[in-house]
Amino acid sequence: MTRLILIFHLIVTSTAYVSASEIPTDSWPVSWSEPAKTASELNLTVFRQAPSLKARVESGELPPLAKRLPNDPVVLEPFDRIGQYGGTARVFHSDSLWSINSTEPFMTIDAAAGQILPNVVKRWEYSDDSKVLTMYLRRGVKWSDGSDLTADDFVFLHQHMMLNKEITPVPYPPWRDMKSIKLDDYSFRFEFEKPSPLFINTLGQLSDFFIIPSRFMRQFHADFTDREKLIERAREAGYISWMAYFNSILRWQRNDPPLAPTISAYQLTHKTPTTEYYVRNPYYWKVDTEGNQLPYIDAVRADIIESAEVMAAKAATGQVDFAGFPTRTQDFPLYKLGEKSAGITTLQWSRMTGSDIVIMPNFTIEDDRLRKLYWDSRFRKALSLAINRDEMNNIIYFGRGVPRQVTVNPSSVYFEPEFARAYADYHPERARELLTDMGVVDLDGDGLRNYPDGDELVLTVEFLDSEGPKAISMELVIAYWREVGLDMRLKLVDPALQQSRATGNLMQMTVWHADRTSDILFPIEPFWFVPMHLGWEEAHWNLWVTWFRSDGEEGEQPPDEIIQLREWWDEMILTPNPARRIELGKNILRSNAENLWSIGTVGLGPQPIVVSKRLKNVPTQGYWGWDNRFAMTYHPATWYLEQ
Amino acid sequence: MANYIIRRLLTMIPTLLVISLVVFILIQLPPGDIITSTLESMRQQGMEASDEQIEALKAQYNLDKSMPMQYLHWLFNFVQGDMGYSIKYQQPVNTLIWERMGYTVIIAIASLLFTWALSIPIGIYSAVRQYGWGDYFFTIVGLLGLATPNFLLALVLMYFGYTWFGVSVGGLFSPELAEAPWSWEKFVDLLAHLWIPMIVIGTAGTASIIRILRANLLDELSKPYVTTARAKGVRPIKLVFKYPVRVAISPFISTIGWLLPSLISADAIVSIVLNLPTTGPLMLQALLSQDMYLAGSFLMLLSILTVVGMLLSDILLAIVDPRIRYE
Numbered sequence: 001m002t003r004l005i006l007i008f009h010l011i012v013t014s015t016a017y018v019s020a021s022e023i024p025t026d027s028w029p030v031s032w033s034e035p036a037k038t039a040s041e042l043n044l045t046v047f048r049q050a051p052s053l054k055a056r057v058e059s060g061e062l063p064p065l066a067k068r069l070p071n072d073p074v075v076l077e078p079f080d081r082i083g084q085y086g087g088t089a090r091v092f093h094s095d096s097l098w099s100i101n102s103t104e105p106f107m108t109i110d111a112a113a114g115q116i117l118p119n120v121v122k123r124w125e126y127s128d129d130s131k132v133l134t135m136y137l138r139r140g141v142k143w144s145d146g147s148d149l150t151a152d153d154f155v156f157l158h159q160h161m162m163l164n165k166e167i168t169p170v171p172y173p174p175w176r177d178m179k180s181i182k183l184d185d186y187s188f189r190f191e192f193e194k195p196s197p198l199f200i201n202t203l204g205q206l207s208d209f210f211i212i213p214s215r216f217m218r219q220f221h222a223d224f225t226d227r228e229k230l231i232e233r234a235r236e237a238g239y240i241s242w243m244a245y246f247n248s249i250l251r252w253q254r255n256d257p258p259l260a261p262t263i264s265a266y267q268l269t270h271k272t273p274t275t276e277y278y279v280r281n282p283y284y285w286k287v288d289t290e291g292n293q294l295p296y297i298d299a300v301r302a303d304i305i306e307s308a309e310v311m312a313a314k315a316a317t318g319q320v321d322f323a324g325f326p327t328r329t330q331d332f333p334l335y336k337l338g339e340k341s342a343g344i345t346t347l348q349w350s351r352m353t354g355s356d357i358v359i360m361p362n363f364t365i366e367d368d369r370l371r372k373l374y375w376d377s378r379f380r381k382a383l384s385l386a387i388n389r390d391e392m393n394n395i396i397y398f399g400r401g402v403p404r405q406v407t408v409n410p411s412s413v414y415f416e417p418e419f420a421r422a423y424a425d426y427h428p429e430r431a432r433e434l435l436t437d438m439g440v441v442d443l444d445g446d447g448l449r450n451y452p453d454g455d456e457l458v459l460t461v462e463f464l465d466s467e468g469p470k471a472i473s474m475e476l477v478i479a480y481w482r483e484v485g486l487d488m489r490l491k492l493v494d495p496a497l498q499q500s501r502a503t504g505n506l507m508q509m510t511v512w513h514a515d516r517t518s519d520i521l522f523p524i525e526p527f528w529f530v531p532m533h534l535g536w537e538e539a540h541w542n543l544w545v546t547w548f549r550s551d552g553e554e555g556e557q558p559p560d561e562i563i564q565l566r567e568w569w570d571e572m573i574l575t576p577n578p579a580r581r582i583e584l585g586k587n588i589l590r591s592n593a594e595n596l597w598s599i600g601t602v603g604l605g606p607q608p609i610v611v612s613k614r615l616k617n618v619p620t621q622g623y624w625g626w627d628n629r630f631a632m633t634y635h636p637a638t639w640y641l642e643q
Numbered sequence: 644m645a646n647y648i649i650r651r652l653l654t655m656i657p658t659l660l661v662i663s664l665v666v667f668i669l670i671q672l673p674p675g676d677i678i679t680s681t682l683e684s685m686r687q688q689g690m691e692a693s694d695e696q697i698e699a700l701k702a703q704y705n706l707d708k709s710m711p712m713q714y715l716h717w718l719f720n721f722v723q724g725d726m727g728y729s730i731k732y733q734q735p736v737n738t739l740i741w742e743r744m745g746y747t748v749i750i751a752i753a754s755l756l757f758t759w760a761l762s763i764p765i766g767i768y769s770a771v772r773q774y775g776w777g778d779y780f781f782t783i784v785g786l787l788g789l790a791t792p793n794f795l796l797a798l799v800l801m802y803f804g805y806t807w808f809g810v811s812v813g814g815l816f817s818p819e820l821a822e823a824p825w826s827w828e829k830f831v832d833l834l835a836h837l838w839i840p841m842i843v844i845g846t847a848g849t850a851s852i853i854r855i856l857r858a859n860l861l862d863e864l865s866k867p868y869v870t871t872a873r874a875k876g877v878r879p880i881k882l883v884f885k886y887p888v889r890v891a892i893s894p895f896i897s898t899i900g901w902l903l904p905s906l907i908s909a910d911a912i913v914s915i916v917l918n919l920p921t922t923g924p925l926m927l928q929a930l931l932s933q934d935m936y937l938a939g940s941f942l943m944l945l946s947i948l949t950v951v952g953m954l955l956s957d958i959l960l961a962i963v964d965p966r967i968r969y970e
Contacts, residue, residue, distance in 0.1 A: 090818065169702075238735030240728045253733045255742070273743055273920040274814060275821060301818060306915050306924060309798065317805060494931050 022411050023350060025112050027621045029077040032111035032633070035118045038072040039287065047073070047291045050085040052298050053282050062282055063146070065293060070140030073293075074286045076635050079617045082288055083296035083640025089615065092311055094325035096276055096302035100639075102265040102284075102295070103632040105207040106135065106154070107200060111619075113352065113628040114411060114519050116204035120149065120211070120263065130195035130576045137186040142283040143213050145261040151188040155180040156214035158190075160223060167243050174199070197576045198524050205520050205629060212250065213261045220246045220258075265295040265637040276302040286637060296640035315610040318342030321641065323610040324349070324624065324631060329397060329469050332608055343613040348400070348606040352625030354517030355406045355600030356468040358528050359383070359461070359477070361509050363597075364543035364556060369451055370508060375559075378438050380596040382431040384423040386484040391426075392476050393602050396469050406528050406600035407589055408517045414585035422593035424600070431484045442485055449485040459488040463511040464498040464536070470511055473601055499536040507539035514600060518627040523572060523585060529592045530569040531562060540598065565591055614642045648958065655950050662946040663721075667714045670930075670938050717936065721943060727936030731928070736940045740922060746815060747921040750840050751905055757845035758852060759895070765849075766856025770891075771883060773861060785850035797843045797916045804839055814918050840917055844910045855894050863887035896959045900952030904945045 025033055039045070049057075049065045056062045091100050108119040118124075123136045141149040161167045162175035177193040192199070203210075218224035222231075222242055234245035247253070250260045255271045263285065266278040278300040286294045303320075305311050312331045315323040316338035327335070335346040361374040361383075373379045389403030407419040435441070439452040451457050459481075465471040474490050481488045493501065501507050516525045527533050531544040541562070546555030548566055558566075565588055572584040592598075607624040617639045624630055701707045705716060720727060726736035765785070769778040814821070820832045863869065864887055872882050911923035922941075929937035 238728075238738055239733075244728075244733060248733045255734075255738075272821075273925075274918055275818075277822065303814070303818075303918070305918050306928075307918070310801075310916060310918060313798075313801070 023112070023621045023623065028111040028619055028634070029079065031075075031077045032635070034110075036074045036076065036286075039075055039291065040072045042075055042289065044075065044287070044289075044291045047287060047293060049293045050280065050296075050298065052086070053280075053293075056282070068142060068146070068283045069287070069293065070138060070142070070285050072138075072140075074138070075289055076286050076294060076638050077289050078638040078640075079619045079634070081617070082290050082292065083617055083638065084643050085292075085296055085640075086298050086643055087614075087641030088299040088301050089297045089321045089639075089641060090612075091300060091302050091320055091322050092314075092326055093276060093302045093304040095320075095322060096278065096300055097325075098629070099324050099631040100266075100300055100322055100636050101278065102286075102635070102637045103208050103629050104211070104263050105204060106210065107204040107207070109204050109520060109628050109633050111622070111633050112411065113623045113633060116200050116520075121203075124200065126197060126576075128576075130197040130574075131192050133190045133192070133196070133199060134183070135188055135190075137188075138285070139186055141263060141285045143216070143261040143263060144267045144281040144283050145213075145216060146283060147213070147215050147261070148185075149211075149263060150185045151182045152185075152214045153212055154188050154210070155182050156212040156217070157210045160214075160221060161212070164223070166222065166241075167246065195574045195576060198573055201520050201524050205627065208264075211263065216261055217246065217250060220249055266300050271304075274304050276304065278302070284637065288638060295637040316342065316344070318344045318612055320610070321612040321615040322618070322639075324607065327608040327610055329605060329608065330472060332398060332606070335608055335610055338610070345611045345613075347609040347611060347618065347620055347622075349609050349622040349624040351468070351603075351605045351607045352409065352515060352518055352623045352627045353468065353603055353605070354409055354514040354528075355404060355603035356401070356513050356605055357470060357473045357477075357601040358406050358512050358514045359509065359599040359601075360511070360528075360538060360540040361598075362505065362507055362539045363541045364505060365508055366505070367508070369453075369455075373438075373440070373451075373457075376438055377595055378434040379440070380599065381423050382434040382484065383481065383486075384596055384599045385425065385427040385434070386431040386486070387477060387480045387599070387601060388426045389424060389601055392473060395476065396472055397602060397605050401602040401605035404600060404603050405593060405596075406514045406517075406598050406603075407593065408519075408522050409604065412517070412519050412522060413582050414519070414522060414589055416586065416589070419589045419593045423596055428480075428484050435484065435486075447485065448482075448487045457487060459486060459509060460491060461488060461509045461511060462491045462493050462498070462501060462507045462539075464495055465492055466495075468513045468605070470513070474511060477601070495536070502536050502539045503534050503542065505539065505542040510539040512537040514603065515626045517603075518623075518625075520627045523581065526569060526588060528598050529588050530565050531558065532566070532569060561591060561595060616640050616642055644961070648954070651954050651957070655954070658950060659947060663718055663943055664714070666939055666942040666946070667717065670933065670935055670942070671710070717939060721940065726940035726944075729929070729934050729937040731932050731934040731937065736937050739925060739937065740940070740944075743920055743922045743925060746919065747923075750837070750844065750919065750921060751902065753837055753841045754844040754848075755902060757841045758848040761845070762849040762852035763856060763892075763895075766853045767860060767883065767888060769853060769857045770860035770864065773857075778857075781853065785853045788846035789850035791846075793843050793847055793910060793913045794916045796846065797839065797913050800839045800843060801917065808835070815920065840910075840913060840919055843913050843917070847910075852895070856891055859891035859894060860887055863890050890964075893960060893964055896963055897956045899959060900949070900954075900956035903948035903952035903955070 031037065039047075047065055047069060053062060053065070057064055062068070089100060105119060106121040107116045107124070109115070110117050120138055120141055121135045122138045125134045126132070127134075135154070137149070137151060137154070143149060158175055158178070158180040162171055168175075174192060174196065179191040181189045181191065183189060190199070220230065220242070227242075230242045230245075234240075234242045237245060239245040239248065249258050252259055252268045257270070259268055261267065262281060263283075265281055265284050265286075267281050269277045269279055271277070280295055280298055284294055288294060303314075305314070308326060308328065311323070311326045312328065312334055314320055315327060316331070316334045318338060332346065335344065338344045339346060361380065363371065363374050365371055365374070384405070393399055393401045393403050402420075403424060404420040405422045405424045407422075408414050410417075410420070435449060440449045440457065442448060443450045443454045444456075449457055461474060463470060463474065471490070471492065478488050478490065498510075502510055514528050516522055516527055522529075525533065527535075527537055528540075531541045531548060534542055534545050541558065543556040544558040544562055547557055549555075568584045568587050572581050572588070575581050575584070609618070609622075609624070611618050619634050622631070622634050698707065705713060708716070717727060724737075726740070728734075729736050729739055732739055762785075765781045769781055772778055815833060815836045816829070817832050817836075820829045823829055860883075864883075866887075869882065869887060872886075873879075877885075911927040913919075914921045914923040915927070926938070926941045928934070929941055
């Protein structure tokens with residue numbers, strides 16, 4: 001049976017190689033790839049609301065719908081059909097944060113995850129030098145407490161949080177060096193020190209964190225209220241400082257109100273140690289194509305579960321309506337069983353990771369002998385050529401991933417097929433030759449290669465096993481590298497340790513997943529390709545990053561190829577010329593393909609999305625990843641529960 | 644007796660002081676502290692932190708003070724009932740622990756009663772019918788219970804719970820009732836969920852109690868007074884329960900003291916698998932992420948409860964067993 005499945009997978013592989021990477025744009029409504037239309041553009045004049053809200057209006061608890069919606073609400077086209085109101089969706093905690101609640105940044109991203117579209121910011125203009133970004137808001141959007149969304153809410157983060165010495169003790173770029181100016185209630189401006197033509201990518205991908213319900217939050221901010229009394233209130237509520245109290249209200253970290261209002265589809269009402277409860281936002285500012293106010297679903301209940309096995313069991317037995325964040329590639333067979341017994345549907349969305357594994361040798365490790373190996377491109381090429389990516393693809397991904405090197409996704413304008421093919425073939429013989437050429441040979445006859453001076457050579461890879469099949473992939477890599485005579489050991493670490501050891505330049509080698517390989521994030525955050533970032537994802541070239549950041553004062557001077565990479569990127573984020581930007585981006589990727597600063601395995605893999613029998617309107621295909629904020633671009637407010 | 648209790652209470656103070664010092668040192672030992680985790684969450688919000696910022700953050704949480712000062716600060720607050728502030732959860736430790744305490748107590752007591760209800764009769768039976776088939780059978784079952792990892796048993800029971808009884812996997816309530824006010828229906832629902840953790844946590848302890856009781860009782864049964872009583876024709880049931888069992892049971896009284904710390908530590912792994920709102924998983928998380936105050940407060944509470952529990956056991960023993968007297 002297993003063999004049959006394997007053969008089946010092998011047949012599928014050949015087609016998956018092409019299809020897994022790019023989803024045809026006709027998989028979604030056309031309107032999902034364009035700026036959202038408004039009611040007046042579609043001649044919608046009659047609006048309806050959920051029965052549960054109607055009752056609250058009749059009892060006088062809520063103003064009528066016309067007073068709650070903006071004059072000209074945004075229209076979202078449902079994936080399949082107009083939904084039914086009602087029900088409570090059951091999800092896991094991580095999906096309440098990342099999937100089922102609508103994510104509402106300044107701007108948003110299209111369904112194919114390639115361009116920035118308007119959202120609450122209806123229109124924006126850059127000055128000719130890309131130093132001034134002027135933005136215009138939709139009028140009449142309201143917070144879930146009924147107050148108006150205005151330009152104040154868009155400059156509050158910068159003026160009163162990023163520049164507030166108590167909330168942000170040390171301000172950092174770009175916030176430190178920019179200005180934010182409110183022009184009137186519905187328009188505002190960001191002025192940057194340097195040209196920032198790509199700042200809208202940050203705004204499209206991340207800026208839901210930047211919109212602050214300023215009127216509400218002023219009650220908890222020391223600049224706007226009696227300082228002594230505020231500190232007293234924070235102490236009474238058990239907080240260490242007013243800033244902690246402020247943040248915890250704003251970011252919904254508390255169990256009970258006060259909790260900040262939202263412009264998303266659902267508002268957190270309270271939490272227990274095991275469950276979070278959300279209810280619909282009666283002021284949500286989007287409607288469907290027939291004028292029904294969204295969202296369709298009344299409430300969301302999110303279980304806080306720590307065990308991955310329990311989540312898999314619950315999802316497979318149909319006990320949640322949607323699971324996307326905690327589902328694991330290797331659990332596909334379990335979910336498929338659930339399709340028969342529990343009536344769930346397992347969709348295959350495409351992960352937006354250029355490779356699920358990025359193996360990063362630490363070029364600035366203290367150990368000189370290791371450095372010497374890592375710096376030799378023959379060594380890195382040998383590590384890559386020794387990996388049997390087709391076999392990994394069959395074993396872990398059921399043949400549905402794409403064996404490739406770490407590079408951008410095929411849908412990217414920066415992509416060239418040769419970048420993905422670079423040293424990605426399986427050539428153990430060639431790998432052995434390269435290692436022998438370097439003088440890394442087996443001197444003591446134990447079958448494993450030694451340092452040229454005769455000492456045992458052991459590569460230790462420390463990593464955090466979350467998001468994607470990391471541990472299971474690395475176990476295969478152990479076997480492949482041993483095949484060419486290299487001894488590698490794995491060490492699992494917890495998040496805090498990953499953070500401190502990675503940023504502390506203490507790891508010999510680590511592993512992360514190559515997200516940020518789409519056109520949204522690659523240009524602004526080329527983590528794997530250019531030394532520009534320090535974080536838990538990387539133990540790659542910390543001292544080089546420090547050198548660039550401190551203008552050569554600290555850290556270590558990198559080799560010329562690296563300086564070149566950084567120069568290209570510095571120009572890339574400043575240039576307003578798209579053609580030049582693509583050229584520079586390709587230079588960076590070409591150099592990476594030639595030099596192999598990091599090593600990839602299999603990318604663009606399938607992400608299991610488990611949907612219950614009763615949840616409708618979930619697109620059958622979609623991109624899944626940090627770059628497009630998981631489900632944001634597939635409009636979960638239009639999903640509904642069949643009653 | 645009163646004198647003895649006061650003496651014991653006084654000696655507890657230096658013991659706990661030493662423990663607090665050890666706890667504080669232990670939680671400081673592993674590399675990387677909560678600040679790095681905090682920075683990690685900032686990273687998720689797309690922000691990068693500089694060295695100065697890290698220092699400023701440390702200042703906010705008193706982490707820039709010298710170790711002895713940090714220790715004194717922590718200890719002083721703890722004595723006053725303020726267990727500190729969890730950086731990971733951004734909440735006072737008191738709140739975090741108390742909101743989980745109710746269910747932790749319910750589960751601990753239910754599983755203890757289960758353990759006793761199962762192991763005491765079996766222990767007595769095994770001793771009275773030593774080397775009978777029943778003795779062998781229960782010994783094997785008990786040892787199996789001891790040897791099976793709790794979390795595995797939990798997973799298996801959860802599977803059967805769902806496929807046979809339709810009880811949702813994990814948790815203490817059905818989702819529909821979790822938020823409902825207390826009612827008969829909700830109580831029944833709690834019972835329907837409680838049996839899984841009760842059995843899982845309870846079985847682990849049965850084997851050892853069966854063996855202890857069996858051994859103690861066997862010792863007693865071979866004593867001359869039992870032989871005499873039997874020779875005088877005392878009914879077998881009365882014979883066993885009147886004296887030997889009462890003597891053999893004293894080890895339980897000394898284990899009542901262990902109950903107190905287990906209220907806090909619960910069974911962390913089982914609670915994680917079963918998704919129970921108890922303090923166990925919270926403590927594990929606190930230790931993993933080195934949330935200093937939370938972890939420290941937990942370890943300190945555990946120590947205090949252990950010390951107090953031992954005292955309680957000793958006092959109870961003295962009351963129950965007239966042979967024990969403290970002068």
